[in-house]
Amino acid sequence: MxxxxxxxxxxxxxxxxxxxxxxxxxxxxxxxxxxxxxxxxxxxxxxxxxxxxxxxxxxxxxxxxxxxxxxxxxxxxxxxxxxxxxxxxxxxxxxxxxxxxxxxxxxxxxxxxxxxxxxxSAVLVALALSGLPTDRFCFEGFLPRRAGERRRRLAELASETRTMVFFEAPHRLPEFLADARVAFGDDRRASISRELTKTWEETRRGSLADLAAWAADGVRGEITVVLAGAEPFLLPVADAVPLVLERTASGEPFSAAVAAVAAESGVARKALYAAALEARGRRDA
CATH class of the missing domain: 3.40.1010.10 (Tetrapyrrole methylase, N-terminal domain)
Structure with missing residues (x-):
């Protein structure tokens, strides 16, 4: 307390x-x-x-x-x-x-x-309206106004698996979407909500390419963009085992090596532990 x-x-x-x-x-x-x-x-x-x-x-x-x-x-x-x-x-x-x-x-x-x-909260309202996963999300707010800084930040988020929420000024929305297409690809799903809870409230959903075409002629109102996260990259267990053995060979504890590789690769930790333990046993036999 x-x-x-x-x-x-x-x-x-x-x-x-x-x-x-x-x-x-x-x-x-x-x-x-x-x-x-x-x-x-x-x-x-x-x-x-x-x-x-x-x-x-x-x-x-x-x-x-x-x-x-x-x-x-x-x-x-x-x-x-x-x-x-x-x-x-x-x-x-x-x-x-x-x-x-x-x-x-x-x-x-x-x-x-x-x-x-x-x-x-515009964050939660737009997220609920987006039709995108809401179990895990992150709020990024307004990105830097400078084009180079904005592009670097979006590039850093390219592998983010959580749904992302952004605020953006209407006059900068076309530039934001152009940079987002480069960072995430034309097919990444997204939604754009404007004028939330007001008379002219509107939410558009689709791919980044579709939304960029819609916004090209200008959009009015306060803007909230919701962007789908990246699909998790799942490495096969067999391909993850050598990464564990490589870490343990350099002195890292076995359990710690398994945990690190599982987090990086998306492989289930228990399955990786069992497979790596068996491989280590064969190696040491």
């Missing part, structure tokens, strides 16, 4: 990503009762409060990428005073490609209570 102090509470609240009806009673209560609200955009916060019909007496401070680090000290001071500090981003969950991480880390280090008011 964390050793929290009795005073001060840092709240992270998920705000609607489009549809105001997604604002939960817990979010409404947090907005109305907070002592301090740290908002990514104070004008958008005031608009949200107005549309939800909420009156707040909280002290509102701006909290965005450019001033996040500088704001942490003041927010911690508010927690020290026993106040409730609410962190909200423009849409979705704070800390997920939005400010929030630094103040959470500082609050945890200081022993302050941290709680979350769950809310909408």
């Amino acid at each position: 964390d050793d929290f102090r009795d005073d001060g509470l840092l709240l992270l609240a998920g705000t609607p990503i489009g549809n105001l009806d997604d604002a939960s009673p817990a979010l409404r209560d947090a907005l109305a009762r907070a002592d301090v609200i740290a908002a990514e955009d104070t004008r958008r916060l005031q608009g949200l409060l107005s549309r939800l019909g909420i009156t707040s007496s909280a002290r509102v401070v701006s909290y965005f990428d450019g001033n996040e680090a500088a704001r942490v000290g003041g927010l911690l001071a508010a927690l020290e005073e026993g106040l409730t500090v609410l962190v909200v981003s423009d849409a979705g969950m704070p800390t997920v490609s939005d400010p929030g991480y630094r103040v959470v880390a500082a609050a945890v280090e200081a022993g302050r209570r941290v709680r979350v008011v769950p809310g909408p």
Whole structure:
């Protein structure tokens, strides 16, 4: 159990990503009762409060990428005073490609209570809509804007077997898809969701080549791309056994060698262990 102090509470609240009806009673209560609200955009916060019909007496401070680090000290001071500090981003969950991480880390280090008011997430909504495997996935957020850095990052992900989720600006989507086709191939399955939970919500599914053709003339709205992972590479057990014996010959413990080769090749560990043990026995006979 964390050793929290009795005073001060840092709240992270998920705000609607489009549809105001997604604002939960817990979010409404947090907005109305907070002592301090740290908002990514104070004008958008005031608009949200107005549309939800909420009156707040909280002290509102701006909290965005450019001033996040500088704001942490003041927010911690508010927690020290026993106040409730609410962190909200423009849409979705704070800390997920939005400010929030630094103040959470500082609050945890200081022993302050941290709680979350769950809310909408473009990551999970797009993933659910994609039709791609959801049992294992990774979130990559926005890739680097520079073409060379973006291509290197995509190349590093070429062998990733988990479903991948990306955010992308609409005007950069054609370039993203062009680079993704080079890294993953034209036939890799993907989906593109735009304007999630809004009136013009749309999800397109298909191969990267199909989606690139669709996006070539331009796409509007906030974009979330979901990309299928690579098919696992399964090396035959017979071909994996020599790799184990090679490791053990260089001094690596047998069990460790089996575990490493199994992880790298996708071969079932138990089957590889038995086959390598038998091969070692024949070699040593």
